Amino acid sequence: MSERHAVRAEGLAKSYGDKHALDGFDLTVREGTVHGLLGPNGAGKTTAVRILSTLIGLDGGRAEVAGLDVARQAREVRARIGLTGQYAAVDEVLTGRQNLEMFGRLFHLGGRRARARAVELLEQFDLTDAADRGVGKYSGGMRRRLDLAASMILAPAVLFLDEPTTGLDPRSRGEVWASVRDLVASGTTVLLTTQYLEEADKLASRITVIDRGRAIADDTPDGLKDLVGGDRIEVVVADRAEIPGVVKTVARVCEGEPEVENEALRVHAPVTDRVSALTEVARTLQDEGVAVEDIGLRRPSLDDVFLRLTGHRTSAEPVRHAEKEAMAA
Amino acid sequence: MSALDVESATGPATAPPEHGRLFWLLADCGNIVRRGLTHYWRQPVNIAWQLGFPILSVLLYGYVFGSAMTVPGGGDYKDFLMPGMFAMTMAFGFINTATVVVYDSTKGVVDRFRSMPMSSSAVVAGRGVTDLVVACAELAIMMLTAVAMGWRPDGGWGFLAAFGLLLWLRFALIWIGVWLGLLVPNPEAAGGLFAVAFPLTMISSIFVAPQLMPEWLGWVAAWNPISSTAAAVRDLFGTPVGGGDSWVEQHALLMAGVWPVVLTAVFLPLAVRRFQRLSR
Ligand SMILES: Nc1ncnc2c1ncn2[C@@H]1O[C@H](COP(=O)(O)OP(=O)(O)O)[C@@H](O)[C@H]1O
Ligand SMILES: [Mg+2]
Numbered sequence: 047m048s049e050r051h052a053v054r055a056e057g058l059a060k061s062y063g064d065k066h067a068l069d070g071f072d073l074t075v076r077e078g079t080v081h082g083l084l085g086p087n088g089a090g091k092t093t094a095v096r097i098l099s100t101l102i103g104l105d106g107g108r109a110e111v112a113g114l115d116v117a118r119q120a121r122e123v124r125a126r127i128g129l130t131g132q133y134a135a136v137d138e139v140l141t142g143r144q145n146l147e148m149f150g151r152l153f154h155l156g157g158r159r160a161r162a163r164a165v166e167l168l169e170q171f172d173l174t175d176a177a178d179r180g181v182g183k184y185s186g187g188m189r190r191r192l193d194l195a196a197s198m199i200l201a202p203a204v205l206f207l208d209e210p211t212t213g214l215d216p217r218s219r220g221e222v223w224a225s226v227r228d229l230v231a232s233g234t235t236v237l238l239t240t241q242y243l244e245e246a247d248k249l250a251s252r253i254t255v256i257d258r259g260r261a262i263a264d265d266t267p268d269g270l271k272d273l274v275g276g277d278r279i280e281v282v283v284a285d286r287a288e289i290p291g292v293v294k295t296v297a298r299v300c301e302g303e304p305e306v307e308n309e310a311l312r313v314h315a316p317v318t319d320r321v322s323a324l325t326e327v328a329r330t331l332q333d334e335g336v337a338v339e340d341i342g343l344r345r346p347s348l349d350d351v352f353l354r355l356t357g358h359r360t361s362a363e364p365v366r367h368a369e370k371e372a373m374a375a
Numbered sequence: 376m377s378a379l380d381v382e383s384a385t386g387p388a389t390a391p392p393e394h395g396r397l398f399w400l401l402a403d404c405g406n407i408v409r410r411g412l413t414h415y416w417r418q419p420v421n422i423a424w425q426l427g428f429p430i431l432s433v434l435l436y437g438y439v440f441g442s443a444m445t446v447p448g449g450g451d452y453k454d455f456l457m458p459g460m461f462a463m464t465m466a467f468g469f470i471n472t473a474t475v476v477v478y479d480s481t482k483g484v485v486d487r488f489r490s491m492p493m494s495s496s497a498v499v500a501g502r503g504v505t506d507l508v509v510a511c512a513e514l515a516i517m518m519l520t521a522v523a524m525g526w527r528p529d530g531g532w533g534f535l536a537a538f539g540l541l542l543w544l545r546f547a548l549i550w551i552g553v554w555l556g557l558l559v560p561n562p563e564a565a566g567g568l569f570a571v572a573f574p575l576t577m578i579s580s581i582f583v584a585p586q587l588m589p590e591w592l593g594w595v596a597a598w599n600p601i602s603s604t605a606a607a608v609r610d611l612f613g614t615p616v617g618g619g620d621s622w623v624e625q626h627a628l629l630m631a632g633v634w635p636v637v638l639t640a641v642f643l644p645l646a647v648r649r650f651q652r653l654s655r
Contacts, residue, residue: 099490102654125492135483139414151406152493154399180417196487 050077052112052204052235053098059106060093060259067093069259070107075204075237075252080230082250083239084352090259091239092132095208098237099129112203128197128205128234132212134189135196136181142168142192143177149196167195171225187218194225198234205229207238211245223249243352257356270351275302278350279323280314281331282340289313291336299326305353317343400494407501408508411475415509425471426513429464430520433457436582437524447584450616457521458537458612459581462605464513465545466576469552470568472506476556477565480653489653499650503549510545514538529613537611540631544604547635550642557649580605584617585624597623600634607631 053075060068068090075081083091096102098111100120109116112126136145143164150160168177171191181189190210197205207226211219226249230236240246246253247267255263255270263270279300281292289306292313296304300323302316317323320343331338394402415421436444436456444452479485488498518526528534559565578595580602585593596602597619606627609615618624 101486101489121492124490127490129487129490131483131486133481133483135487137410137484138482139417140410144413148406148410149487149491152403152488152491154394154402154492 051075051110052077052079053081053110053237055094055098055107055109057107058094058097058104058109060090060097060102060104066259068097068104071256071259072261072264073254074264075235077235078230078233079252080226080236080238080250082246082253083237083256084241084243084246084253085239085256086241086352089256091256092208093259094256095129095131095206095237095239099127099206100124101129125200126203128200128202130190130193130197130205130207130210132208134186134193136189136192138182139180141178141180142173142184142188145181145192146195146199150199153199155199163199167198170198170228171195172221185218186214187221190214190218190222191225194222194229198229201232202234204235204237207236209239209241211240211242219245255352255355262355263351271345274350274354275316277317277320277343277345278314279317279327280312280340280342280344281327281338282310282312284311284337284339286311288336291334292331295330295334295336296327299323299330311339314344396494400497400500403493403497404501404504407497408504411501411505412508414475422509422512422516425467426464426516428467429460429517432463432582433460433517433520433524444583445587446617447586447619448617450614453521453524453526454609454612454614455584455617456582457518457526458608458614459579459605460521461514461517461541461608462544462579462601463576463581464517465510465541465604466548466601467572468506468510468513468545469548469555470565470572471509472502472549472552473556473559473568474562474565476502476553477559478562480557481561485653495650499553499646502553503546506549506552507542507546510542514541533611533613537608540604540607540611543632543635544600547600547638547642550639550646554642554646554649557646557653575599576601580617580619580624584619585621586619593619594621597621600630600638603627603630603634 051074053073055071055073058068058071058073059066071090071094073081073083073094083094085091093102097104098109098116100116100123104117111123114123114126116123137148140148146164146167147157147160150163151157153160155163168174171194173188173191173195176184176188181192184192194207194210197207210226211222214222223245226236226238236249238246238249250267252264252266253270254261263273265273279296281296283289283292286308289308289311293304293306296313296315300315300317304313304315306313324341324343328338328341331341433456437453441452441456444456446452446455485498489495528537555568556565559568578592579599580596585596585602587593588596603623606618606624607630609617610628618627623630
C-alpha cells in the first residue's frame with residue numbers, strides 16, 4: 047500500500063425508520079490532508095461523522111479510522127480521534143482552562159500533564175487572556191476555538207470537524223480556518239463537513255460531495271470545477287421582466303444552456319470564447335436597451351458543481367430546523 | 376507519518392500509561408465529580424436556588440402558619456415539619472440531576488465524553504456521586520436552619536441513620552433524574568419538570584399528616600415514598616409525631632428502605648437503556 051488512509055468507509059448504511067440517513071456511503075481520506083465533506087442540510091454529513099467517531103453504530107458497510115475498525119475497535123479508535131461536533135461541546139460554567147484540564151484528565155494524562163497541556167493549547171488557540179473567564183462569557187468564535195483545542199489534547203491522528211463555522215460571524219470563521227490550517231501543518235488529518243462551498247474550497251485538498259446519504263462526487267476542488275466546464279458569463283438585471291430577453295440573447299451567443307436565478311435576477315451560462323462572448327452579449331443587451339446591473343465572467347464555484355451533480359442548488363434545500371432540534375435531543 | 380508519532384517536550388501529549396479498567400473507572404468518576412462540584416463552587420447561587428423553596432417553606436410553616444398546624448396525636452409541629460422538609464429537599468433533587476443531564480446531552484458534552492477513551496459508566500456514576508455530595512451539603516444547611524428555629528433532634532446513631540435514609544431516597548431519585556434528563560428534548564423543557572414534581576411531592580406527609588386529608592388522598596399520600604422516608608426519619612430523630620395507623624405508616628422504616636430499592640430497580644434500567652439508545 048503506497049498511500050495510507052486515515053479514513054476508509056465502504057457502503058455505510060444507516061436508517062432511522064424508513065429514512066435512509068446514509069445509503070451506501072463511500073469515503074477515503076488520505077493521511078495528512080484536509081478532506082471536505084460537502085453537502086446540503088440533511089445530506090447525511092453528521093451521521094457519517096458520528097459513525098466514524100464511534101458515537102453511533104452502523105446498519106451496513108464497514109469503516110476504518112486510523113487503520114482500526116470503528117465497530118470492533120471503538121475504544122482504540124477513540125484514543126486516536128478528536129471530535130468537534132455541530133455544537134461547541136464545552137462546559138459553559140467552567141473556565142477555558144478548567145475545561146481543557148478536565149478533558150485532559152479524562153484523556154488520562156494525569157493532573158500535572160493535563161495542566162501543562164492546557165497552557166500550551168490556550169496559547170496555541172489564542173485563548174490565554176480569556177483562560178480564567180467562564181466559557182459562558184466567550185464569543186462564538188472563542189468557544190469554537192476552545193472546542194477545537196479540546197479535540198486536540200491527545201494530538202489526534204484524525205480530527206472530525208462537523209460544520210465548525212456554522213453560525214459564526216465572518217471574523218470568527220476566519221479564526222477557525224486559521225486554526226484548522228495550523229492543525230494540518232502539525233500532521234493531523236482533518237475530515238471537515240460543511241455546507242459552505244467557499245469553506246471546502248479554501249481548506250480542503252479533496253472534496254467528497256454528499257447528497258441524500260450517498261457520495262456523488264470525489265475530487266479535488268479544481269477537478270470538480272473542471273467537471274462543470276470552464277468559465278461562465280453572468281448577467282444581473284435590474285428588473286425581473288428583463289430576464290426572458292436576456293436568456294434569449296445569452297442563449298444565442300453562448301453554446302451552453304443558460305441558467306436563471308430568479309430571486310437574484312441573475313442569468314448565467316458557460317462560455318469558451320470568453321472575451322468575445324462577453325463583448326457580444328454586452329453590446330446586444332445595450333442595443334436592446336436592457337437595464338443591466340452587472341455583467342461579467344466568473345470562475346465556476348462549487349455551487350455550480352452541486353447544481354451540475356444533483357440538479358438542485360445547495361441553497362435550494364430548505365434548512366430543516368425541526369430535524370436538527372430533534373437530533374440534538 | 377501519523378500524528379501520533381509526533382512527540383516533543385512541549386508538543387502534544389501521547390497516549391496514557393496502561394492501567395486496569397477499574398482504575399480508570401474510578402479515576403474518570405473522580406474527575407466527573409470534580410467537575411460537578413466545581414460548578415457549585417463557581418456558581419454557589421445554584422445551591423441557594425435549590426434550597427430556596429425548602430427554606431422558605433420552613434420559615435413560612437414554622438413561623439407564619441405554624442400555630443394553625445396541628446399534628447394528630449399531639450406533638451410539636453416543628454418536629455413533624457422539619458423531617459418532612461428534609462425529605463422534600465431530597466425529592467426535588469431529581470430535577471437538579473435531570474437539568475444537568477439534559478444540558479450535557481443536548482449541548483454535545485455527553486457526545487464529547489463518549490468520543491473519548493474514557494469509561495462511559497463513569498459519566499453516570501460521577502453524576503450520581505456529585506449529586507449525593509451536594510445532597511449532604513443541602514441536608515446540612517437545612518438541618519442548621521431547623522436547629523436555629525428550635526428543632527431539637529436526638530443525636531447518635533438514630534441521627535446518622537436518618538441522614539443515611541434521606542440520602543438513600545436521593546440515590547434512588549438520581550436514576551429518575553438521569554432518565555428524564557435523557558428523555559426531555561431541551562433544557563427549557565426540563566424547567567417544566569418542577570410542575571410535575573410539585574404535586575407529586577406535596578401529596579405526601581411532608582406538611583400535613585395523611586389522616587387529616589380526604590380519605591382517598593390520604594391513602595395516596597401515605598403510600599408516597601417520600602412519606603415513608605419522612606415518617607421513618609421522624610422516628611429516628613427521636614420525635615415520632617403524626618404517625619398513622621395504616622400498614623404502610625406503621626412500617627415506615629421498612630418502606631423507607633424498600634421504596635428506593637423499587638425505584639432504582641425500575642428507573643436504573645430505564646436510564647441505562649436510554650443512555651445506550653444514544654448510540655443508535
Ligand atoms: N437520530 C435521528 N433520528 C431520525 N432521523 C435522523 C436522525 N439523525 C439523522 N436523521 C436524518 O438523517 C438525515 C441525515 O441527517 P444528518 O446526517 O444530520 O445530515 P447533515 O448533517 O448533512 O445535515 C436527515 O434527513 C435527518 O433527518
Ligand atoms: Mg449536520
